[in-house]
Amino acid sequence: MPNRMSMIVFSGTVDKLYPAAIMASGAVAMGMDVDIFLTFYGLDAFRKGQPQTNQKMDVNYAEIAPMLAKLMREKNVPSWYDMLLKAKEMGNVRVHACAMTLDLMGMTKEHLDPIIDDVVGVGEFVSNAKDGEITLFL
Amino acid sequence: MVAAAQEHMILDARGSFCPGPLMELIRGIKQAKVGEVIEVWSSDQGSRKDIPFWVQKAGHELVGVVDEPGYARFVVKKLR
Numbered sequence: 001m002p003n004r005m006s007m008i009v010f011s012g013t014v015d016k017l018y019p020a021a022i023m024a025s026g027a028v029a030m031g032m033d034v035d036i037f038l039t040f041y042g043l044d045a046f047r048k049g050q051p052q053t054n055q056k057m058d059v060n061y062a063e064i065a066p067m068l069a070k071l072m073r074e075k076n077v078p079s080w081y082d083m084l085l086k087a088k089e090m091g092n093v094r095v096h097a098c099a100m101t102l103d104l105m106g107m108t109k110e111h112l113d114p115i116i117d118d119v120v121g122v123g124e125f126v127s128n129a130k131d132g133e134i135t136l137f138l
Numbered sequence: 139m140v141a142a143a144q145e146h147m148i149l150d151a152r153g154s155f156c157p158g159p160l161m162e163l164i165r166g167i168k169q170a171k172v173g174e175v176i177e178v179w180s181s182d183q184g185s186r187k188d189i190p191f192w193v194q195k196a197g198h199e200l201v202g203v204v205d206e207p208g209y210a211r212f213v214v215k216k217l218r
Binding site for chain 2: 022025026029030031075076077078086090
């Protein structure tokens with residue numbers, strides 16, 4: 001069985017979504033399976049239309065975020081969403097939506113971006129993550 | 139970007155950031171036949187460690203790493 005990296009993506013700002021996508025890419029490159037659990041603001045960033053338009057950055061870095069965003073545009077860095085799509089094409093990356101957040105927001109899977117595989121409860125995610133080698137909280 | 143070369147595939151991933159060049163290489167290796175040689179060009183510093191590490195882990199052969207001004211050429215032979 002391949003090794004596994006599990007990620008809990010709580011943040012919905014672009015600066016946190018990038019590491020999620022890059023770590024997922026690195027993990028599939030190294031032959032690992034990846035499970036991503038989207039919750040709260042992390043899930044909000046995957047509402048239909050959000051991945052393509054969300055420009056939010058962490059306000060703690062308000063003075064350097066615009067400069068970084070500009071540099072990334074100039075240097076043609078692909079969007080975090082394109083990176084995640086690519087990682088999913090290359091390997092076994094599963095994207096899970098947090099059931100509790102969906103209920104709270106009064107949404108169903110139909111309101112979310114199609115990159116999302118399923119809706120799971122925290123219990124299921126944790127019991128899967130238990131067998132993995134790496135777990136990250138972003 | 140794939141360019142027809144002398145006798146092997148060249149993937150020009152210059153300007154692409156970590157892990158872009160490695161991802162290009164993995165994609166290229168998947169498409170290649172066993173025994174084929176693939177070359178990936180990278181200006182990303184992470185590639186220097188990532189690519190040789192992946193090649194070894196995936197069981198292929200790193201034929202060579204050639205330094206060029208501003209980038210490096212990684213020559214890889216698909217072994218399996």
